[in-house]
Amino acid sequence: MRRGPRNPAASSRNLAFSAFVVVRLLVSHFQSLNGLAPDTVTRTLARAVDSPSNTVLVVDDDAAIRFLCRVNLELDGWTVCEAATASEARAAVSEADVDVVLLDVHLGAESSLDFLAELRVGYPGLPVAMLTGSVGTPTLEGVTVDAVIPKPFKPEELSATVRRLAMRLAPNAG
Numbered sequence: 001m002r003r004g005p006r007n008p009a010a011s012s013r014n015l016a017f018s019a020f021v022v023v024r025l026l027v028s029h030f031q032s033l034n035g036l037a038p039d040t041v042t043r044t045l046a047r048a049v050d051s052p053s054n055t056v057l058v059v060d061d062d063a064a065i066r067f068l069c070r071v072n073l074e075l076d077g078w079t080v081c082e083a084a085t086a087s088e089a090r091a092a093v094s095e096a097d098v099d100v101v102l103l104d105v106h107l108g109a110e111s112s113l114d115f116l117a118e119l120r121v122g123y124p125g126l127p128v129a130m131l132t133g134s135v136g137t138p139t140l141e142g143v144t145v146d147a148v149i150p151k152p153f154k155p156e157e158l159s160a161t162v163r164r165l166a167m168r169l170a171p172n173a174g
Contacts, residue, residue, distance in 0.1 A: 054166045055079040055096055059089040059112070060104040060131060065151070069102060072155040073162060084108075086115040093123065100165045102149070102158075105132040113143060120144075127165035 056078050058069040063084070070080045081096050083089035086107060092098065101119065103112050112130075119126055129147035146168075147161050 054099040055081060056100045056102060056162055057081045057083060057089060057092050057096070057098045058102045059083045059086070059107065061085065061108040062104070065104070065131065069158060072158055076159045078162065086110040086112065089115060090118070093119070098126065100162050101126060101128045102162070103128055103130055105130050105134060116143065116145070127168055129161050129165060
């Protein structure tokens with residue numbers, strides 16, 4: 001006995017519709033958690049941070065990690081810039097008012113430690129958290145970083161680290 005639609009196009013439409021329904025339900029769920037009425041016009045979420053003036057630069061050659069960081073940080077109200085290479089990160093830091101940098105230890109063919117040294121000279125005081133999948137982070141020995149976030153990480157750990165680093169920059173932090 002054959003189950004499901006016989007037409008592959010109908011199956012694709014059903015899948016697309018199901019995905020739409022799930023996304024709409026999730027948006028409504030998060031809006032209700034934040035005490036908001038469902039936004040039927042823009043389908044956006046309100047920021048959870050009262051003054052989302054902080055920008056986080058996520059530098060990782062893995063698009064999935066950058067996306068994971070972006071989604072979780074934007075849900076918490078942060079503005080997020082992404083860079084896949086040190087060159088892109090240099091441009092982002094010079095063009096945007098970056099408050100916190102999340103930098104992958106292993107950045108493809110480029111040296112993330114060289115980029116870190118550039119940041120320390122060109123932007124002293126800019127907090128940098130290193131993202132690493134290396135056990136014990138042996139490549140970070142002798143390197144001064146503000147935080148280390150081991151991969152895999154929990155979204156709460158990511159948000160807490162970024163918030164803690166950004167608080168160092170706040171005028172009344174202390």
